[in-house]
Amino acid sequence: MSAVVRDMTPADIGAVLTIENKSFPSPWSRLMFEQEVYAESGRAWLVVEHDGVVLGYGGLALLDEAAHVMNLAVRADCRHRGLGRALLAHLARRARGMGARHLTLEVRERNRSAMALYEAAGLKTVGVRPGYYSETGEHAVVMWSDDITHPGEEARLEELWNRAELDLEAYPDVATGHSAPLVLGIETSCDETAAAVMRGGTELLSSVIASQVDFHARFGGVVPEIASRKHTEAIVAVVQEAMEEAGATFGDLDAIAVTHGPGLIGALVVGVAYAKGLSLATGLPLVGVNHLEGHIFANPFANDDVTPPLVALVVSGGHTSLVHVPEWGVYHTLGETLDDAAGEAFDKVAKVLGLGYPGGPVLSSLAEEGDPAAIDFPRAMLRSGDYAFSLSGLKTAVINHIRHEREAGREIHVPDLAASFQQAVIDVQVTKATRAAKELGVQWFCLAGGVAANKLLRESLHETLSAEGVRVSVPPLDLCTDNAAMIAAAGTWRFLRGERLYLDAEAVADLRLDADDASLKT
């Protein structure tokens, strides 16, 4: 497949900005590109694309008889292949069509390769604007072409285009897809302060979680629990640790991904503010990730062939959501808990049984020794016909059971109670998960979130869904609970899609998963 040049559309701006940010010390903003692309007349903006990937772009504005080339850039790893010349030749063709007689532009005095390109296209230096680029104090070299409507000149530009195409044919592997960007992920949506570095969205170079490092020894600090202040204390060290472990510097990164919701606002803002600051200081593009989407993206770490359409069950201390994912980035929440989250129910029942808080994992291991049929706890919403969950009634049933047994002077058999409770939770989850997977006809089912570490839930889903011909994916154990690797993974995907957060972006405590795909489609 060879490269093509076509008009730039608003959908290209994300990809264009990625190249822009890496090409120029003071890149254009999204708004500037939007104003150009949406301009009514007197503009021509083109992209050169290979296999759906934007490799370069350029644009001009017509002023009287001169077409001003306003911007032109080619992705760093695709330079010296004639793509810049191809773009320029096409722009010249457009300029001619718009009635221009000359091409003109300004170029940084130190940008020798750009000047060489323009000279090869027949532009000549006509003057200098001293100190034109204020950030560096560089002069601008003003270049001007001969009359492009002159037949000789026209032929020369055609030739330029032909050679460019030939050049590209000589390098058929120029852009076989996406490059493998290095992305830093940051997560502070609730209790954990975490950072991770990934290459290409698949290769995990580091994943640091504050509560899991010996912070006191290393940084003389405390482990963050709930608090935004604790996140603030930890974030710098956590990011530093992740960068060190990955053997990378900020200069090596291609993007920063951060959880911008949902979660506790005071915790979220710490990560978002830090990421924005880092983006501002380094010029790196910033990508926002929905925390629940992050959990789903923990699955490809265990199964690299997971692909939508799929159904995901995100079960954690704060969430119980069944989600249909027809394609990456598009989410339809099928149902959620109406009251307590599954992980919360585990932790609270553990507390009632005197196992401490949060005791969900302890409860699950005790359950292994108990009889799951000992007590017939209610299976709420099992036959509700929808995908909603309710766990508060089960919590209450356990509390009532304990009260009745005490009143009757009977001992409570904790393993039996734990096993019966767990079975009641899992029965409903598995039934609804299976029904959703069948109804939507998906090939894959992904479990995600802290409760995905529950052994019985994993096994039951495997058993039931496999029988239906649905493949089940569960994340690696250490990526079930909150972490930043999943944020880096989802962030890489969004980054490659051209998604960006801008500096006016804010953390959104109740960020919806479903709302996100609307913004993706712009």
Add this chain to the structure above:
Amino acid sequence: MTRYALRTSAEEATVAAGRALAPLLQSGDVILLSGDLGAGKTCLARGIAEGLGVGHPVTSPTFNILLVHPGRVFMNHFDLYRLDSPLQLEDIDYWGTLEAGGVSVVEWGDRFAESIPEDRLIVAMTITGDEERLFDLDACGGRSERLASAWIEACSSIAGATLEGGGQP
């Protein structure tokens, strides 16, 4: 200080009591809910939210600590269960959020002496049967006392809710 006691005989009566409280509330009001796991704090909060015109089911804020719901007046739904030190109140911007307005409903609201406002309305909920809950209202301060007595009056017409004894000034 005023005390009232209210008994509900079903979950729906607790939700209805919450719904009856909502129209009496104004921005800045704080209701503290206390009582064991499963006492019905979230059920009562759900009723208040419904009455405030929140259009979606109110879920437990235990994990998230704070969930904000838009309504006629927005509702800050706090849950202090996971906090283990009053110092963390500052970390979650408890007072800042309360003072910034909206109606605030705080589960496990009497967990720390530091989380109780001066003018306070505490609803202490006890499990007295499978389907029965006893609410002890403890109101102290002008606003809270007026609120408690108006609420109790509004509850008199709720099926399944019975008032136990009168206010004791």
